[in-house]
Amino acid sequence: MSHVASVECRITDLEALKVAADKLGFEFVEDQKTFKWYGRWLNDWSDRSRGAVFKGHNPKTFGKCSHALRLKSRSGMDYEVGIVPAPNGEEGYDLIYDSYGPGRNLESVGGKDMSKLSNEYLATKAEGELERRGYRVEREDEQGVITLVARK
Amino acid sequence: MPQTITVTIKNGKATVETQGFVGETCKDATRDLERAMGMTTADVPTPEMHNQARVDIRN
Numbered sequence: 001m002s003h004v005a006s007v008e009c010r011i012t013d014l015e016a017l018k019v020a021a022d023k024l025g026f027e028f029v030e031d032q033k034t035f036k037w038y039g040r041w042l043n044d045w046s047d048r049s050r051g052a053v054f055k056g057h058n059p060k061t062f063g064k065c066s067h068a069l070r071l072k073s074r075s076g077m078d079y080e081v082g083i084v085p086a087p088n089g090e091e092g093y094d095l096i097y098d099s100y101g102p103g104r105n106l107e108s109v110g111g112k113d114m115s116k117l118s119n120e121y122l123a124t125k126a127e128g129e130l131e132r133r134g135y136r137v138e139r140e141d142e143q144g145v146i147t148l149v150a151r152k
Numbered sequence: 153m154p155q156t157i158t159v160t161i162k163n164g165k166a167t168v169e170t171q172g173f174v175g176e177t178c179k180d181a182t183r184d185l186e187r188a189m190g191m192t193t194a195d196v197p198t199p200e201m202h203n204q205a206r207v208d209i210r211n
Contacts, residue, residue, distance in 0.1 A: 002170040002178030009164045010190035118164035129188045146161040
């Protein structure tokens with residue numbers, strides 16, 4: 001091995017997000033400016049490792065977004081995922097959603113904290129970048145871990 | 153050893169490992185890839201990268 005780098009997902013490519021979302025079972029709704037959630041912030045979230053508030057998002061903005069994701073297999077009661085600009089002038093977008101009640105349906109598709117969707121986005125970006133650089137990519141999915149091996 | 157890039161993705165994070173590259177070429181090979189995926193939070197060189205530096209000094 002020559003070097004090992006750790007990378008944290010930052011969504012900057014909406015086209016790649018569309019591909020990833022579609023693969024998992026979400027519909028990307030471009031320019032939808034609101035997303036369905038409980039409708040009122042109760043300030044009852046205590047897990048500081050999660051929660052949009054602890055990542056710098058203002059609760060007054062909850063329910064507003066640049067674009068949205070909704071379940072392909074949705075019912076009228078389903079919540080949605082808001083694609084929201086990252087806070088504090090950072091580049092990219094965050095995925096914001098209400099995880100209570102109907103939000104559990106979102107997590108059954110996208111994973112807790114949309115981790116499955118983030119994983120699929122990372123894989124889509126990585127595969128695209130590697131193939132553009134002339135690598136042949138093999139993909140393996142096992143127990144929630146995606147492994148890409150690229151060779152020239 | 154053939155040049156290989158392995159990307160392991162879990163919980164919204166990725167680890168990018170290179171094999172068969174010597175010296176700084178490993179970083180050149182993955183810089184754009186890492187940037188495309190998000191924010192690099194750690195970068196650990198491995199013995200191969202240091203081997204190239206030693207060859208250069210001898211020359």
